[in-house]
Amino acid sequence: MALQWLILTYIVAVEVALAVIITLPSPKLLRNRIVSLVSLILQPALFVIPFAGFQLLDLYWKNEHRLTCTSEVCTATERDRYEKAIYKAQRNVILCVAAILIYWCISRICKYQKDLQTLEEVEKRHKSK
Template identity: 60%
Template sequence: MALQWVMLGYVVVGEALAALLLTFPWPRMLKTRLVATLSSLLQPAMGIVPFAIFQLLDIYWKNEHRLMCTSDACTSVERDRYERSIYKAQRNAVLSVSACLLYWIIFRICKYYNEIQNLEEQIKRWKET
């Protein structure tokens, strides 16, 4: 089970780096190539969104069917284990949501940059005619 969270963590770090690279003020040629490369990587990377949503549903299902340890009958060890599982679930939920959110941010940045390039080309053609 931990391997999927490690993989999702690496994906989130990669998406964060990609989003950071997209927001730097690079020279025009480098920015164009970076956006083109990331745009071509977005379609295969789309598989992370259903995976993250599945993980969120798994967290929700486990939370609904988790044994509660709030009474006095629980020992301190059981209570600590319960609290740790809650913290892990919260951490994993944040990880899953951030994977989806960062994918959407990268997608929108690439789309806006491509739209800006198309508009600049249209303006250039209008000025030439």
């Protein structure tokens, strides 16, 4: 179980790095090259959405079928284990949502950069006429 969360953590880290690289100010030529490279990576990286969605469903199912430990019959160790499981589940939900949201942000940034590039080309053509 821990391997899938490790993979998702690395995916989120790479997505954050890509988002930072895309949004850093840079010369036009370099920015256009970076955006085109990231756009090529976005299509195969789409697997992040169903992977994170499946993990969210798994977390939801586990939350619905989790044994609760809120009565006085539970020992301190059982209560600590229950709270630790809740915190891990909350962290994993945030990780899944972050993976989906950052992927969407990267794809929108790339789309806006491409639209901006095409508008600049149209402007150049109109100025040259």
